[in-house]
């Protein structure tokens with residue numbers, strides 16, 4: 001998951017999209033390897049709506065919103081995009097700006113520490129610009145309140161003075177469009193959610209859609225991916241284009257260093273084995289969660305925080321990165337008393353489910 005505004009701070013990505021990063025929101029430093037991964041990811045982003053694979057419903061609805069706005073010659077309603085990490089929220093935000101012919105400003109909830117930071121961003125916007133706020137659920141409360149007013153009335157109230165003598169000077173803003181992205185739509189307060197005229201929920205991709213993503217990406221990387229290799233990678237990508245593209249790059253590495261350069265089934269299987277991606281596409285964190293649930297907690301129920309401490313991760317990471325796919329695959333269940341392992345989880349780990357396990361799912 002993007003952790004800070006730096007996720008988008010790629011020189012070629014900035015050039016390609018004309019993104020302007022708000023000066024107050026200087027990206028955090030990242031390692032060289034992270035930078036390279038992100039640059040590689042940026043190069044594979046679809047640039048227009050018709051290049052964006054899958055998510056047919058959201059794409060269709062969004063194209064209506066954008067065409068209508070273009071027809072009226074006015075900025076569209078604010079857009080909220082929700083869904084697990086890596087499914088294309090940032091990509092869609094960039095596409096929205098590109099389709100509108102507007103420039104994109106990028107920031108994120110955690111990067112805005114004070115309402116004043118947001119006021120500075122808002123007051124520097126120009127007519128028609130798109131403001132992308134990643135992880136919008138992590139905005140501080142005062143910034144959130146300032147945003148409601150700005151989104152609804154295109155106004156910020158600049159507070160002058162302190163205490164009883166403080167007064168608000170209204171500053172009107174040009175019309176702009178907020179695109180908010182969140183992995184946890186449920187955490188957004190209703191007044192903020194209600195300011196979005198369109199909400200699109202991105203769901204995991206089918207294997208066939210991921211094959212299309214992979215074939216397109218291989219072409220952009222200047223290589224050819226065999227059909228059976230594409231299916232193999234797609235089926236182990238947890239329904240997520242970011243993971244599919246990452247695995248593709250690892251398969252390409254394997255083919256280059258240990259294979260004959262061909263991106264075929266043999267290279268795909270060998271590389272996925274080296275990187276410990278199992279048949280279901282589960283990675284180290286997923287397996288750690290399953291193992292903790294089944295072995296340490298005898299199948300659960302166990303609370304999210306306890307589970308996260310056991311696997312050495314933040315609760316939010318377990319909840320937003322690992323859990324959605326484990327739940328979707330029927331390996332983990334969420335009950336009011338905590339997380340439980342399903343019989344399929346035990347079997348996936350090569351263990352025998354307890355006989356009374358059925359009780360939990362009856």
Ligand SMILES: Nc1ncnc2c1ncn2[C@@H]1O[C@H](COP(=O)(O)OP(=O)(O)OP(=O)(O)O)[C@@H](O)[C@H]1O
Pocket residue numbers: 001002007041042044045046051052053054055084085086087088089090091092181183213241242245
């Ligand atoms: N529909 C799609 N078609 C083709 N490629 C896609 C699609 N969606 C995402 N991708 C690829 O997956 C990568 C990750 O997408 P993106 O950064 O937009 O995800 P995200 O939902 O914003 O994730 P996060 O919440 O972690 O920031 C992109 O680099 C892009 O190459």
